[in-house]
Amino acid sequence: MLALCVILLGAASSLFVFPPESNSVLWLPGGVSLAVLVRARRHRWPAYLVATFLAHVLLETLRGTPPGVNLVWALGNTASALVGAHLIRRWQGESTLSFNRARDVAVLVLAGGLLSPLPSATLGAAAMSWSAGATSFGREWLYWYLADVLGALLVTPLLLTWSAEEGRFSPPHRPVELAVTCGLLAVFAHFIFGPGMPGLLRLSLPYACFPFLLWAALRLGPRGAATASLVVGTLAMWHTTAGTGPFASPTEPIHVRMFSVQSFLVVVELSALTLAALVCERQHAEHTQRLLARVGTVLAESLDYRVTLPRIARLLVPCVASGFALWLEGEDKQWELAAQSGLSREQEERLAGQLRQQSVPFRSQRDTPSHVSILVRLLHRERVLGGLVLVVPGRRPPDAREVAFVEDLAHRCALALENARLFQEANEAVHVRDEFLAVAAHELRTPLTSLKLHLQNLLKLLARLTQATEPLARLHLVAKQVTRLSELVERLLDVGRINTGRLRLEREAVDLSELLLRKTEGLAEELSRARCELSVHLHSRITGWWDRNRLEQALSILLANAMKFGTGRPIELEVTGTGERARITVTDHGIGMSPEALERIFGRFERAVSSREYGGLGLGLFIAREIAEAHGGCLQVTSTPGDGASFTLELPASHLPEMLHETPLPAPH
Known part of the structure; x- marks a missing residue:
């Protein structure tokens, strides 16, 4: 298949040979050979190189090239593909170019565009100079080199982007949008590079293609950028060879016009690919941040790692990894598997053993030709909490952004585990x-x-x-x-x-007015000693199914607080009923409290003022609220510093058993 493509594209490139020059100004087979080697496994390279060499020999034989020149040209073209693929693999690790990073474009330009054509240009120009005799080596080398550069930069990105797997989360309408964009671009480019345009206006028209190219790069990624560049390049070359368009100047020879359009197309291709790569990097960073935010949300939902860590595994696999596992180190230094997804039993045991023996916090290794394992030790303040493994698709070591993602993931997991431990303690x-x-x-x-x-x-x-x-x-x-x-x-x-949840209520039918009057009578002496005048307002007779003793306890706490913090000032006790709710309001005119203390005072051992001045354990309001909530009610407070406080105990008033409807309730005193 590779040999057939080389022959067909070589024949197509022959259309761009313009006498007196003997070589094509656009050599397409070089880009095909380079793309195939970059994408292929190394052990298949010899077969592809032999196929490339034989295809070039056959192509030049059919074109009538002398045998000696033929072999030299074939050797140079094969060597160029080998040099470019080797340099790309060396600088990219074992991964192939995906053009989702600006680095990928730079590697293509340097290795595939600038360095790989050197063998073919040098051997080709030398063979031509040797066979023709009078041909200038420098001029021939320059034309040959530029033709190979253009072929590599136009064809290689197109083949690599279309042979790569489309992203898992790419929108389903992406192919349709790409087809529409390229169709509109083709019509527009035909209008720009076609005949009939005024001379002065034509000079600036090529730049009118850039909005379409920018749209393809921003919306459709590297694949869209490479495809749109090919559409523009095809129409620009076709019209320029036909003598029309902004690059078809009648005063310049054809090969000069073609090199002008070649330069334009190289700038177009690199600009579109670079922009697409930068957009992909930005999207990858945003996706990583969103994923880490979701990880943080899951870890914050519960302090039970047996619940959160399996959810993290399902979140990562298969979104960003093909396998995930996390082990925790126990007090006996044994490792226990806490969560895993996508790994076999054999892989778990092998990776766990490697993690336990690992002396550095972070390490990556290639487990299979298409997967890389990233092993991270979970550390918190130099203390080992366990280990984490992430198996990601790819044939190269993780780059800086992938390392940062895994380290951040491990840090979040370690922090969540430490918080869970502290919470348990x-x-x-x-x-x-x-x-x-x-x-x-x-x-x-x-x-x-x-x-x-x-x-x-x-x-x-x-x-x-x-x-x-x-x-x-x-x-x-x-x-x-x-x-x-x-x-x-x-x-x-x-x-x-x-x-311990053992606060039980002994419910009975209770007349709230009778209970309050009896309780206030029992506190008469304490009220007198505190010099507090108590006024009681009973607006209606309210009866409920409550625990009498607990209600008396809550009321005692509220009145005791009013006497303690409002010594020498009046206290109001008011009972109201609205629908199915009963409200007991105790209002004092004492020291009051600040807004920040209004909720804190209901906690255990919490106080709004210093215990040295007023004493007590800080448990009264906590117990009173628990009593209210045990009855299905609530306890609330409003206060202004220096102007007293008002506590409202609200209780459900109608939750009586059916049997009580036949028993008359005690009359109020």
Whole structure:
């Protein structure tokens, strides 16, 4: 097939031989041979080189070229293809030119365009000078060299881009858009390079093709740029040989006109390919950033690596890799597979062993002729967390942008694993703390209960003695402190119950007005001691299916806070009902709090002010909100610094069992 293409394109190139010159101004077979060698495996090169040599020998024999010159020309053309392919492979690694990077265009220009024609031009010009005698070697070499350069730059990119696999995510309408673009470009180029254009206007018309070329490069990539350049080149060469167009000056010989159009076409080709490569690099960078952002999103959704890492594997395979695996190093230094996709059992074991023995953070290796494995150790602050392997299609080592992508991926995974470890340690520490608080509270509850019983007995005994007034008063103070200590212990127990999900509600039919009146009567002494005047507003009789004791506890916490932070100022207690909701609002006129503290105060051991000034453990509001939420309600606060705070406890008021509809609720007091 290669030999047939060389013969056919050689015959087509013969149409561009213009006497007195003996060589063609456009040599197309050189670009075909170069493209085939660049795309082929190295072990097939000898066969292709032999086919190229024999095809050139046969072609020149058919054209009547002398045998000696024939063999030299065939040898030079074959050597040019070999030199160009070797240099491209040497500078590109084992990959082929895809023209999705500006580097690919530079390699083509230097290796395929400037260096590869040297053997054919030198041997061809020498053979012509030797056979013709009077022919100038320098002039012949220059014409031969420029013809091979143009052929390589026009044909090689076209064949390489069309033989490459189209991107997996290319739009389905891409071929249609390419056909329409090239069709319009052909019509426009025929108009530009055809006959009938004014002389002065024709000189600037070739640049009118650039909008189409730019569109092809920006929208259709390297394939579109190479195809559009071929369309322009074909029409420009055809009309120039026919003596029409902006390059067909009647005062210049034909070979000079052809070299003018050749220069124009080289600039067109390189400009379009370079622009397409830059666009591909930009698109690749954007795709990489979007993919890393999605990886970060997945890792942030959960701290459980058993959930996130398999999702990362499915995200990468087959989008950017054909295989992915990640291992974690345990405390016993054993590696455990956490996620994998696209790898066989044998590959997993082999790559895991290589990663464990790897002493550098990053390494790449070629596993098969068409795949490269990138092995990265997961490190966090010089501590090994595991290893990651990404198997990517290709036959060359990863370039700088691919290395940066894999390193960023490994860094994100390592950071997520470290965050998960820290979160687990924090949870374990919180669990240990809660267990300690529960145990300590239980241990304190027993002696406190005994102490309360003894105090009650002493109070009863001293109450009978008429002369024990002062000891009785002191014992009352001690009893109050013991009661306060008991409440603190109960709050610690409640925190433990809440953290372990053991806060149970003993629901019953509760009249909210009756409960509030009874509770406020029990706090009359404390309100008096705090010099707080309490005003109660009960707008309606509200009954619900609640836990009486827990509601009293929440109300006690809210009133205690109002008395603590609003000493000497009035307190308002208001009860309202709207539809199926009941609201209890406690408003004080104390010190208030800043906006940033409004949500923080409902956390465990959180406070809006210093504990040195007001005391307490910072658990009251946390327990009150948990009680509200356990009932299906909520606890909210509004406050202004220096102007008090208003806490609203909202509860569902109509969730009563059907059986209660037959039982009359207690009347309010």
